[in-house]
Amino acid sequence: MKRILTYGTFDLLHYGHIRLLKRAKELGDYLIVALSTDEFNDIKGKKAYHNYETRKEMLEAIRYVDLVIPEETWEQKLDDVKNYHVDVVVMGSDWAGSDRFEYLNDYCEVVYLDRTEGISTTKIKEELGLQEPVNHVDQIPTPRFENQK
Numbered sequence: 559m560k561r562i563l564t565y566g567t568f569d570l571l572h573y574g575h576i577r578l579l580k581r582a583k584e585l586g587d588y589l590i591v592a593l594s595t596d597e598f599n600d601i602k603g604k605k606a607y608h609n610y611e612t613r614k615e616m617l618e619a620i621r622y623v624d625l626v627i628p629e630e631t632w633e634q635k636l637d638d639v640k641n642y643h644v645d646v647v648v649m650g651s652d653w654a655g656s657d658r659f660e661y662l663n664d665y666c667e668v669v670y671l672d673r674t675e676g677i678s679t680t681k682i683k684e685e686l687g688l689q690e691p692v693n694h695v696d697q698i699p700t701p702r703f704e705n706q707k
C-alpha cells in the first residue's frame with residue numbers, strides 16, 4: 559500500500575483544495591492529511607474562519623481522504639513520515655523547493671502538484687468583504703475604472 563501525506567490549513571474548503579487532495583490520492587492508495595491546528599495556524603500567522611474540529615470534519619467527508627492527523631509544529635514532518643510509513647509527501651506548487659519540505663527527500667519522495675489558479679481562501683474572504691484586498695500572485699489586479707460601468 560502506497561501511503562501519501564500532505565499538510566495544510568484547508569480553511570473555507572474550495573475546489574483548489576479538493577483538486578489537490580484528488581491528485582494526491584491518485585499517486586497512491588492511502589491519503590493522510592496533517593491538518594494545521596488552531597494553535598499552529600497562530601504560528602503560521604493564519605487566521606482560519608473554521609476551527610480545527612470543523613476543518614477536520616469537512617476533510618474526513620472527502621472521499622480521497624483516509625486519515626486526518628493534527629499538524630502542530632513545523633518540525634513534526636519527519637516523525638510523521640516515519641510513524642505513518644509515508645512513501646510520498648505531496649504539496650501544492652507554492653511550496654516547491656521550500657526548506658520546509660526539501661529535506662524530506664532523504665526519507666521519502668516529495669512531490670509538488672500545480673496549484674489551482676484563481677482560487678484561494680484569501681480570495682474568498684476578500685470577495686465576501688471579510689478581508690482587506692492583498693496582492694495575489696494568482697490574480698490579475700482588476701483596474702478600478704472597470705468597476706465603474
Ligand code: C2G
Pocket residue numbers: 565566567568569574575578594604629632648649650651652653658672673674675676677678679
Ligand atoms: N492549494 C492548491 N490550490 C489552491 C489553494 C491551495 O493546490 N488554489 C493547495 C496548497 O498548495 C496546499 C493545500 O492546497 O498544498 C492546502 O492549502 P493551505 O490550506 O493554504 O495550506 P498552507 O497554509 O499552505 O499549509 O506545513 C505546511 C503548511 O501547513 C501548509
